[in-house]
Amino acid sequence: MALLMSCIMSFVITLFNVGFIENVLFVWLKAWAFAFVVAFPTINLVAPIVNKLVSLVLFNRHHMRSNHENLLIWRNSH
Template sequence: MLHPRFRTVVFAFFMALFMSGFMSLVISIFNVGLIDNIATIWLKAWAFVFCVAFPTVIFVAPVVHKLIRAPL
């Protein structure tokens, strides 16, 4: 099993990986359509977006956890 100390980083990594991959694919198809080289365009976009998404999830996740724990 995964040591509890690393769970936050591993969660952030996979959350950023899947969300950035899916969203970059959707936006790439929306912007250029289903063209011949969409896979290349998408993978370039995904690489860039993941570099933004991973640190964002690392910093935003604790804020969200605090918000959902706060009384209404």
């Protein structure tokens, strides 16, 4: 994931900053190398936090749905 994202982002940003110049391939590869060095450890640090947040959101969503269904059942029975 870090490899692909750093590739795409560095390519787009390189083209945005310098345009299609003669040595754009060299400039982009240099930017990509640097971007990957930053992206790889960043993803390793951020991924567990994101996974935890997603788990909390999905748990709360499931929990809220269950409470909502219980409320509907309760209303229909009274």
